[in-house]
Amino acid sequence: MTTTSSSFIFSATINGEQREFLADERDSLLEALRERAGIRGPKEGCNNGNCGACAVLLNGVLVNSCCVMAAEVTGEQITTVEGLATPEGLAPLQQCFLEEAALQCGICTPGFLIASTALLAENPHPTEEETRFWLAGNLCRCTGYDKIIRAVLKAADQTA
Amino acid sequence: MVATDKPAYKVVGTRPVRPDGTDKVTGRAEYGADLRLDGMLYGAVLRSPHAHARITRLDTSKAEALPGVLAVATNADFPRVASGNLNLGEGTANPMWLVDNLLAGEKVLYHGHAVAAVAAIDQHVAEDALALIEVEYEVLPFVIDVREAMLETAPILHDDLRTAVRAAGVAPAPDRPTNVATHLRLEKGDLDAGFAEADVVIEREFETSMFHQGYIEPQNGSAFWNQDGNLTVWTSVQGSFATRDQLSAVLQIPVSRIKVVPMEIGGGFGGKINVYLEPLAAILSRKSKRPVKMWMTREAVFQATGPTSATYCRVKIGAKRDGTFTAAHAYLAYEAGAYPGSPVGAGAQCAFAPYNIANQVVDGFDVVVNGPKTSAYRAPGAPASEYAVEATINELAEMLQIDAMDLRLKNASREGTANAVGAPWPTIGAEAVMNAVKNHPHYTSELHGDDVGRGVALGFWFNGGMESSGTATVTADGRVSLNMGTVDIGGSRASHAMQLAEVLGLEMDDINAHIVDTDSTGYNGVTGGSRVTFQGGWVMHDLGMAIRQQLQERAAGLWDVAADAVTYDDGSVVGPDDADGQPRRMSFKEIASKLSNSGGMITVSATSKRNTQGPAFAGHIVDLQVDRDTGKVTILRYTAIQDVGTAIHPSYVEGQIQGGAVQGIGMALNEEYVYDDQGRLRNSTFLDYRMPVANDLPMIDVQLIEVPNPGHPFGVRGVGEVPIVPPQAAIRNALYDALGVNFYQTPVSPRVILDELLPKD
CATH class of the missing domain: 1.10.150.120 ([2Fe-2S]-binding domain)
Structure with missing residues (x-):
């Protein structure tokens, strides 16, 4: 990935783990999770908030991650489907x-x-x-x- | 008439957790867009803003010069491909037209038609590059409505298209350009004599919209074209082999140079058989020498993939006073989108299938229009023609003052009566389904409330057969590793593993079911047509019996007895009593542990292309209520009754029926394509293309009728297609019951209802 002037360090707690990685300021939270962080449980179905396949919890609140800019959520808590199960088993x-x-x-x-x-x-x-x-x-x-x-x-x- | 001779199965008919379930609830399952490869580029596609235009200039140089862009592709990058006919299982494709649909040639033929593709270091750069591609168009007149497209004065899409007439007794079409690609006719008996016998003749006409399959996962495709000339493609499609065959045809490279790796698939319903992105990713990879991943925007999915045909159908039925049908004629015009190939042929064969009518003719027309090339959609072609017939029968029943179900029962197809092409029906459940509807507590219950109505309708679908293959290996710990080539779109790992477990006397969890690439197992047709659990079940039967045979031979050697003295019973090999009079018996696990030292591990393969499909019939009952102020229709109660042959995994059988019924409810009430006066699609989002959501619906009650298919080891008929057929007519008939208004189009959206209910100026 070429670093351009539009890239920034994304930093957030994802599924309880502190994560930092390079993202593009044009990335939605969904794009940053999927294409930069390799967290591909959230799915892209429509990219405009109509289908809910990309849903994540942002500080415990249900959001469509395609409609949130990655740059907006630095420092926040994010839960994806990968974070629902525990070491003891499925939720x-x-x-x-x-x-x-x-x-x-x-x-x-x-x-x-x-x-x-x-x-x-x-x-x-x-x-x-x-x-x-x-x-x-x-x-x-x-x-x-x-x-x-x-x-x-x-x-x-x-x-x- | 529920079959009472169903054998006592151990695994078939139970409801185990599916083998791929945990991966799919934890986010681990890998769908096409989840792929990551080292050095991977991202592709994007530029699409036509016009419905019909000649491309007068296409200049990609500025896009190619953008830093981060590694390749650009246009139609000129494809080899010249001759006209032909590629069988895709559910439908066919002409490779020449397929290439022009992938990337437009001289003309764009619909809004959203792909014009050029780019590959870049990330999605944003790829999208920036699209904006730098310069295209000039000479805009041409367009036509979208199927009947307008059939007029001699209509704008012509393809100058070289002539009508192929496949109808005995019909004169050849004149040698002039047309949008009517085919006129076909099915004929039996004497139509004129049949109508002459009738006391009552009814004729009605209907229109249905284009409907999109609406899968939640957009099309995707990734490719790496290695410098040794081998192409690997990763994609979420219904047919890995059908994709390989299409790639071979449009890229003009042998199938043995192409490996298609099936990723998990996020819905298809027929819409993921034709290729869209895979060939573009392949060309972009060849040019860039890098892997290229592509996926479609939702807007492009609506504009350029799917839908099923919009139709105009006219139905005429003659009947005696006692309700006996004497003759029937259907005129079916289906638009195919920009290239020929609507499912009108199947629509023609299904139209009158539930009924035994001696004299009938069905005329079908395949018509090109300036819309996306249609593709298969669940029981392709059947919902429109059967809607028209079931709606007409509802009106006929009222004219004759006969109960709508009694009228249907009086004319029911049954074993031995002739179908639309004159062949006798095998064992079918049409009558069983009709009786089940008539006797269902829903049908016989009282309906209360204002503006409420009840409707019923039947549905039929052939169920396909095609070809399936698989390979099974007995593991040393006494389980079975199963490699299949039919992608799992809704539980077929489970339905296959259950059937193999049943043959071997094992549990479903003893079978490790894998979906493998096109180089790793034999040929497999598409996942569709309601054929996979049917034909795959035959493969499981053949694999299981071959394993049993080899285990018996091994046991005979270990026991030093004659091979034919060993049998297989309930998961064990059983031999004659030993010298001490003790029974010889080894469980599957015991003998599996001895294989390595008694000749080696056991691997078997099987291919099945049996032609013993079980046709399926369904009957749906709906209660609804209309809000006279808003035109909104609320579904109060819905019951779907279906002959499923044998339900292998009843939960997934119910799920197929519930899902199919709800897609049909969407067609009946809300889903439609809205084009503006420039031929541009105006509702290419999930907000505006209004599919049913959770709070639109009640629970969908399902009654499974099991009339086992005698042509299958477990009696499987196939389930998924037919439930989409009845809803449009059932709801339309219920709206008549509620409002006293007969509607002749779908969807019957709130706007359509208000047009009827509001005072006219």
Whole structure:
């Protein structure tokens, strides 16, 4: 990668780890994560905030990383799908997505998992309707959403 | 009529966690755009702002001179390719037109048509370079509507195109330029006599929009053209081998010089069979000597890939007072986009498939227009023609004052009746599905509320066969390593591993299922057509039986008994009792551990191209409510009933049906292509191309009917295509129930509904 005058040192805590790397000031957070840092769990589906495949948590808040400039988030806390599991195992949401067959192709899954994590953090026991409204910003073309909604509600049921 | 003779399976019919699941919920699964290679460049594509124009000047010199740009490609970089016919499984491609679609030749034929491609050190530089490419256009008149394109006065896309007539008794087309590429006809019985017998004749006409497959992962393609002449391509496509074959045709290099490495694929639904970026990445790599990665913007995905045909369909049905259909005619005009090749042929064969009609004619027209070249989309061609038929039947039922399901049942296709081309149906579940709809608690329940309605419709799809291959190796620890060449778009690692485990008496987790590149297993057709679990299941059967045979021979040697005295039972080899009268039995794991010392490890390969597909029928029931102020339609309840043959993994079978139904709901109510008066696509974002989101929908209830396919070891029929067929008509029929208005177009968007409901000036 050629260093140009438009490059800068990106510095943030990603999935609990302090990371510093060279990025371009034109990079979105999504581009910086994927193409500079090698964190490719967040996916590019539309690059304009319509599909939610690139969703990450920025200081715990759900954002579409394609709509955030990388240069804006220096010093912040970022959680991607890679940060959901622990050394002990998968997060309950991840496990429920597997058990409920809540993914077919899997490209939207990282975004749904992040968005669902944000939902359950704010509302640990959502109704089906609340879940459907919260996840309306995430597109899935394979499943018709049925099994995704069931997986999220099941994960919520398992929480005290 | 649910089959009662289904064998007791151990693995088939259970719901294990899929083998690739953990990678896909932890972000580890590698999709095409996730690829990273040392020295990798980034590609980008310049696209036409016009619907139809002649390129009078194309100058890439300023882009080439930009620091950080390593290669630029135009149509001139492709070898000259002759016209031909390349079979892609779901549809065909003419390599000559394919090249012009990849990068425009003399003319651009649609808004978004690719004109030039660049490779640069990063995406931003590549995009900067596109702005430096100078193109001058002579703008030409354009045509997008299929019926306008058929007029003699229409702007002509291809001066050398003539109508191919594939219809007995129809005069050859005149030798003059046209946009009608094909006129085909299916004919059986005596149409005039059939209509003469009818007491009632109904004729209705319908229009459907272009619809995009809407996969969430944009097209991608990466390539490295080594200096030894070998090309490696990494991509997320439905057919690695189909991609290899297209690359060979457009680049004019032998298939053995091309290796296609399948990455995980983020949806396709038929739209990821044709190549778009892979050949450009290959040419850019050849020029730059570096690996090149490309992926499409969402705007380009809408403008230049996919969609399915917009159509105009006219349906005429004659019936006796008792409801017996005496004759039927369908006129189907499907636009193909900028190059010939709409799925009108399949649409023609499917139109009347659920019904036994002695006298019928279907005329199909394949028409080019100034839009993106259409590609396969889930049951290609079937949703439009069957929507028109199912909507017409709904009106006919009312004219005859017969229950809509009773009318369908009276005319149902069944085993032995003739299909559209006169061949007898095999064992099919059409009647079983119709009865299940009629008796479903949803169909028989009361519906309450204002402006609510209920509709039903049926759907049919052939289900494909094509070719599959695989290789299996027994590992020393008693498991099986399975190499397959059909990409896993929604659970086929699981469905294959389960079938192989069933044959071997193992658990699914005993099978390590891998999707490998085109050099690492035999030929495989595309993942599509609802064929993969069907044909792959045959391969699993053949692999499993070959392994069993070899294990029996090994056991015979170890026990020193005759080979034919050893059998295979429930995951073990079993021999005659030994001298002490003790039974001889070794589990799969025990004998696997002895293979190395008894002749070596066991590896088997199999290829299957069986032609014993099981056709699929579905029936959907929908309740909906219309908001008279906004035109918004709320789906209150939705039930999808389908003959699935045997459900290998019921959760993924249900998921296919739910997903297909919801795509159909999108077609029925919201999704459409909006072109302006300059022929430019105005809604090429997910915000404006309005696919269903989670809060648009209720749960989608699924009832699986299992009428096993007698042409498959586990009775598999294939599942994924047919559920997209019924929704457009079911919803349209429900809207009539709710509002007393018959709509003759899809989508029936809020605007269309308000046009009907609001007072006219």
